[in-house]
Amino acid sequence: MSIQANPLIKTLALSPRRRMAPPAPATARRPMAAVRCSAAKRSYNVTLLPGDGIGPEVVAVAKDVLSLAGALEGVEFRFQEKLMGGAAVDAYGVPLPEETLAAAQASDAVLLGAIGGYKWDNNEKHLKPETGLLQIRAGLGVFANLRPAAVLPQLVDASTLKKEVAEGVDIMVVRELTGGIYFGQPRGFGKNDKGEDTGFNTEVYSASEIDRITRVAFEVARKRRGKLCSVDKANVLEASMLWRKRVTSLASEFPDIELSHMYVDNAAMQLIRNPKQFDTIVTNNIFGDILSDEASMLTGSIGMLPSASVGESGPGLFEPIHGSAPDIAGQDKANPLATILSAAMLLRYGLGEENAAKRVEAAVTETLNNGFRTGDIYSPGTTLVGCKRMGEEVLKTVESQSAVALNS
Numbered sequence: 001m002s003i004q005a006n007p008l009i010k011t012l013a014l015s016p017r018r019r020m021a022p023p024a025p026a027t028a029r030r031p032m033a034a035v036r037c038s039a040a041k042r043s044y045n046v047t048l049l050p051g052d053g054i055g056p057e058v059v060a061v062a063k064d065v066l067s068l069a070g071a072l073e074g075v076e077f078r079f080q081e082k083l084m085g086g087a088a089v090d091a092y093g094v095p096l097p098e099e100t101l102a103a104a105q106a107s108d109a110v111l112l113g114a115i116g117g118y119k120w121d122n123n124e125k126h127l128k129p130e131t132g133l134l135q136i137r138a139g140l141g142v143f144a145n146l147r148p149a150a151v152l153p154q155l156v157d158a159s160t161l162k163k164e165v166a167e168g169v170d171i172m173v174v175r176e177l178t179g180g181i182y183f184g185q186p187r188g189f190g191k192n193d194k195g196e197d198t199g200f201n202t203e204v205y206s207a208s209e210i211d212r213i214t215r216v217a218f219e220v221a222r223k224r225r226g227k228l229c230s231v232d233k234a235n236v237l238e239a240s241m242l243w244r245k246r247v248t249s250l251a252s253e254f255p256d257i258e259l260s261h262m263y264v265d266n267a268a269m270q271l272i273r274n275p276k277q278f279d280t281i282v283t284n285n286i287f288g289d290i291l292s293d294e295a296s297m298l299t300g301s302i303g304m305l306p307s308a309s310v311g312e313s314g315p316g317l318f319e320p321i322h323g324s325a326p327d328i329a330g331q332d333k334a335n336p337l338a339t340i341l342s343a344a345m346l347l348r349y350g351l352g353e354e355n356a357a358k359r360v361e362a363a364v365t366e367t368l369n370n371g372f373r374t375g376d377i378y379s380p381g382t383t384l385v386g387c388k389r390m391g392e393e394v395l396k397t398v399e400s401q402s403a404v405a406l407n408s
């Protein structure tokens, strides 16, 4: 069980759940890696939640990459796989079985694929895969969701924006994940005075909920280019008025950070007009949901983008931001890079294994430099590959590029 406070929340210094391994059989899948590195010194329990659609395909690939990068750094993983989402609805009759949540809570980090699919779209709310996702976020208390969107030079042509607008974009959206309208009470269905059906939700934030996400965002901005833009709708919504007041009052604790505020409608526009003006964005749950999808499209493919969700303590939840893509599930067409990069975030933010994280990120860059592309990022002149082959190419590169990664 993870008991230390999350490093990101404390200082963003990378010193978290390192632990000495009890004598255990080596789990490195590749004999070469096992031979090349010394005996594993640190050991972590990682819960894998492949989920639905392309989830199992991309998680299988990311698991191999984690194992190899870990082995090369003297880190050993013990994986356990659990059901959630539609797969759990089918097997257990609920989208997040107790057993799955308990396993996730007791592990050092959780890697999730994707959930959902046509089959469950018309289920009642408590039987929807999405309900399981909200339950695990709440159950792990992961209130801070980090969603980076960077335009890689190799993929700048994949963006729908003009090259001069897209190139060099590097944004981090810090989304509040366990509050706001997603969880606010009262909510439900009712009738109005005329007897008409109504549906209603509540956007509510307490001062402490705003303060804790704001502090994370300031710390994230400090590790980046020192600019934080808080996005709200304070010209209309009371919850946003409090949001802006709290964010403003915390700014004095971070005098080195340049803070600005923007209404969400303007932010949606500015993200397309001049995305390079943004460094770190902090916003509430629903605005973060929308703006992070928008930001992801600046990069050309949602298939490239990872995310990390962390709380005060306990394991973080790491997942690609793309969905389960049921239209291509089981066809070996999915892009596994977002999940591989989520595994890198797991190493960095969840476990403090910076060197292993760098190995994974360098391997992804190198694989792209080598010209390998899945369908979503393919352009003429590159080599079209499937999910498994992309994974194999990244694995090859984890080994061959490790020295570069270490020295970068």
Ligand code: IPM
Binding pocket: 130, 133, 134, 289
């Ligand atoms: C996301 C997704 C989820 C959300 C859905 C699947 C519940 O869109 O992670 O952005 O709205 O948070």
Ligand code: MG
Binding pocket: 289, 290, 293
């Ligand atoms: Mg979303």
